[in-house]
Amino acid sequence: MSSDTPGTDASPVTQTARRAREAAAELAPLPRTARDGALLAVADALEARAAEIVTANGDDTAKARAAGTPDAIVDRLTLTPERIAAIASDVRDVVALPDPVGEVVRGSTLPNGLELRQVRVPLGVVGIIYEARPNVTVDAAALCLKSGNAVLLRGSSSAYASNTALVGVLRDAVAGAGLPADAVQLVPGESRESVKELMRARGLVDVLIPRGGASLIRTVVEESTVPVIETGVGNCHVYVDELADIDMAVDILVNSKAQRPSVCNAAETVLVHAGIADAFLPRALAALTEAGVTVHGDEAWQRAGADVVAATDEDWGTEYLSYDIAAAVVPSLEAAVGHIRRWTSGHTEAIVTRDAAAARRFSTLVDSTAVMVNASTRFTDGGQFGFGAEIGISTQKLHARGPMGLPELTSTKYVVTGDGHTRG
Amino acid sequence: MSSDTPGTDASPVTQTARRAREAAAELAPLPRTARDGALLAVADALEARAAEIVTANGDDTAKARAAGTPDAIVDRLTLTPERIAAIASDVRDVVALPDPVGEVVRGSTLPNGLELRQVRVPLGVVGIIYEARPNVTVDAAALCLKSGNAVLLRGSSSAYASNTALVGVLRDAVAGAGLPADAVQLVPGESRESVKELMRARGLVDVLIPRGGASLIRTVVEESTVPVIETGVGNCHVYVDELADIDMAVDILVNSKAQRPSVCNAAETVLVHAGIADAFLPRALAALTEAGVTVHGDEAWQRAGADVVAATDEDWGTEYLSYDIAAAVVPSLEAAVGHIRRWTSGHTEAIVTRDAAAARRFSTLVDSTAVMVNASTRFTDGGQFGFGAEIGISTQKLHARGPMGLPELTSTKYVVTGDGHTRG
Structure with a gap:
């Protein structure tokens, strides 16, 4: 690209992105064996140099504790030899996945004899902006390398020492296996400015993937001139239809909300058809209360339970990520769909019903990434879907x-072969 | 989406986008027969109301002539009953294409019995920003309707009367067939401001596709907060390898450059391996001169022909769209690839060679939308590729x-069916 002309006064972030671009060009033509070999070297090196990584991680956790960070967050930041071994094992799992690069997606011989093939190729340079957990550093790098991409990693400043150590180990292993070390780079600088520069590196970075909280994602989506893949904000709904099996509906609701409330595919709102409300609400309230969930309900829900908090419009739009759920009674399936269309983040919505026509109507009318019919919202996940890995x-x-596996980290190109074909 | 909350002070463009969003929700669940019926009604109405369209078009062409617009451009703007009949016939061709909506892209039964299906769905609201030719108005609307999308059309102000008449006919026909008229709308206003508002309608418009000159496309890509699909700028290269068949190379070069120089898949630069330059350059110069092409060459090309103009760095980066070509001699295939990587817009590059290994190396190393092996760059085209239609x-x-047909105007969603599945 002509915008890729080397400058003399480029910032450290821009220089990093240029080196990534060069590494991506070296990486793209390499066969699977070369990429897999580097990943196996990465897994071995993580285990061999675990002590060094744990020491660096100790600096981050000490700083976090000194700053009064809650224990749960310090725990997510912590690396132990056992956790590093688990991360290395995940890298070996990635090695075993099918190679997306080179897959012929479409192919035909055209009427004039030209042979057309659409082939998967790496995207080039992938930038990942993410929050606290340092295992993302290795996961993201492994998926990018497996799919032939160079990766620019921008983790949170609270994990800077850990990420620096991890990326050092990754680069040494990659270079030792004969691949360009610059295929894996940490974006220099801990300031917000380095994120901004990354978002402006159009022509050098092919895609940015923000992973983390809603505000991080919104900032990247709104300010980046580099193409962005928006991930992970989940204001998910469970709709209990008039003809639902009540036992099933209670199970799915509680599982969707409370099995792991801190993740994006947890449910945040339950909508109940008026025709089943009298039977369902008391059962649902008992089960939700037992699971420790606070219900923020409309008037019907408030009448059904003394502990129900009055819901406001803010509740319908909130991704709680906690033991809270918004709850309303709706007059029809269409009203449920209207509520969802108005408030959803477009992640996952579930319907519970014994009525095949209702299931079909809901699946068709809801415009979200995933629609669950008689199943928990918690199933929207690359691992659950059988993709073997997930970048977001x-x-x-x-x-x-939806869940992005290795093919989603690729583009395609057309290779067209003739024997002197010209256009008439 | 919560950003889609109706406001009281919305601009005309925003109001248009909101109506499109509502129409898109009505359109998405409709079966193929409903969409095809509306398109057939559109084709009939275009023919029945051709006189009205021609009259409105007369206002645009009169204005263009009065402003001293070149004849060739006035001709591209002109609609006649014959041209309108051809446009209607194109709409009927779109009707005959396979329906992308509802296609199951991927499907499996997961180990726990959940049935997973990834299904094509419309994108929603597609905005097209385009220049002079009013036939694009109908083409784009037909492709969007066929793929279940609502369309916002923003043509050039020089075709405003024609586009207003055409969209009037389209809306009447769509409404007459029982679909929402707001599935097809012209963006109100002829000013630059209306384009800017369209580019800021994130959450209402799902994708913007600019079609036109390089400066229009650059503006949209850089300023839009709505996701953009970048189209059509083509700085295409023909590389003549050391082991090329010289007759074939001359034919492909002349066809790539001169068969229709004004389009994006025409060649703009020829690179020749030094090992074949002495034999190839005189032959190429004679053929290019005969075709009326001016060569902007490096020193080797200047030595080979008295009429060769000295090339500057600007020539390597220019999409001439005229009877001009930049020309250089390179020491190796890798040097050709390096030149291409530096200067290409990423559209189409061709290699002419008898050497299978060189063809493979070139196809692998070049990172563009299409690589032609022993074929003209002019083949990168939805029609030529057999897609039946092309939005850009x-x-x-x-x-x-690459060429975007109907599937490229869709997204997917996952529909997952269980019988009470919860996650353990």
């Missing part, structure tokens, strides 16, 4: 929608 | 790359 869950419509 | 040629890597 896209909630946008372009390029990738 | 994407030169970006995300979502769609």
Whole structure:
């Protein structure tokens, strides 16, 4: 690209992105064996140099504790030899996945004899902006390398020492296996400015994937001139239809909300058809209360339970990520769909019903990444879907929608072969 | 989406986008027969109301002539009953294409018995920003309706009367067939401001596709907060390898450059391996001169022909769209690839060679939308590729790359069916 002309006064972030671009060009033509070999070297090196990584991680956790960070968050930041071994094992799992690069997606011989093939190729340079957990550093790098991409990693400043150590180990292993070390780079600098520069590196970075909280994602989506894949904000709904099996509906609701409330595919709102409300609400309230969930309900829910908090419009739009749920009674399936269309983040919505026509109508009318019919919202996940790995869950419509595995980290190109064909 | 909350002070463009969003929700669940019926009604109405369209078009062409617009451009703007009949016939061709909506892209039964299906769905609201030719108004609307999308059309102000008449006919026909008229809308206003508002309608418009000159496309890509598919700028290269068949290379070069120089898949630069330069350059110069092409060459080309103009760095980066070509001699295939990587817009590059290994190396190393092996660059085209229709040629890597047909105007969603599945 002509915008890729080397400058003399480039910032450290821009220089990093240029080196990534060069590494990506070296990486793209390499066969699977070369990429897999580097990943196996990465897994071995993580285990061999675990002590060094744990020491660096100790600096981050000490700083976090000194700053009064809650224990749960310090725990997510912590690396132990056992956790590093688990991360290395995940890298070996990635090695075993099918190679997306080179897959012929479409192919035909045209009427004039030209042979047309559409082939998967790496995207080029992938930038990942993420929050606290340092295991993302290795996961993201492994998926990018497996799919032939160079990766620019921008983790949170609270994990800077850990990430620096991890990326050092990764680069040494990659270089030792004969691949360009610059295929894996940490974005220099701990300031917000380095994120901004990354978002402006259009022509050098092919895609940015923000992974983390809603505000991080919104900032990247709104300010980046580099194409972005929006991930992971989940204001998910469970709709209990008039003809639901009540036992099943209670199970799915409680599982969707409370099995792991801190993740994006947990339910945040339950909508109940008026025709089943009298029977369902007391059962649901008992089960939710037992699971420790606070219900923020409309008037019907408030009448059904003394502990129900009055819901406001803010509740319908909130991704609690906690033991809270918004709850309303709706007059019809269409009203449920209307509520969802108005408030959803487009992640996952579930219907519980014995009525095949209702299931079909709900699946068709709801415009979200995933629709669950008689199943928990918690199943929207690359691992659960059988993709073997996941770089994030896209909630946008372009390029990738839903859990993103290795194919979603590729583009395609057409290779057209003739024997002197010209156009008449 | 919560950003889609109705406001009281919305601009005309925003109001238009909101109506499109509502129409898109009505359109998405409709079966193929409903969409095809509306398109057939559109084709009939275009023919029945041709006189009205021609009259409105007369206002645009009169204005263009009065402003001293060149004849060739006035001709591209002109609609006649014959041209309108051809446009109607194109709409009927779109009706005959396979329906992308509802296609199951991937499906399996997961180990726990959940049935997973990834299904094509419309994108929603597609905005098209385009220049002079009013036939694009109908083409784009037909492709969007066929793929279940609502469309916002923003043509050039020089075709405003024609586009207003055409969209009037389209809306009447769509409404007459029982579909929402707001599935097809012209963006109100002829000013630049209306384009800017369209580019800021994130959450209402799902994708913007600019079709036109390089400066229009650059503006949209850089300023839009709505996701954009970058189309059509083509700085295409023909590389003549050391082991090329010289007759074939001359034919492919002349066809790539001169068969229709004004389009994006025409060649703009020829690179020749030094080992074949002495034999090839005189032959190429004679053929290019005969075709009326001016060569902007490096020193080797200047030595080979008295009429060769000295090339500057600007020539390597220019999409001439005229009877001009930049020309250089390179020491190796790798040097050709390096030149291409530096200067290409990523559209189409051709190699002419008898050497299978060189063809493979070139196809692998070049990172563009299409690589032609022993074929003219002019073949990168939805029609030539057998897609039956084309909304543009994407030169970006995300979502769609290369000629975009109907599947590229869709997204997917996952529909997952269980019988009470919860996650353990």
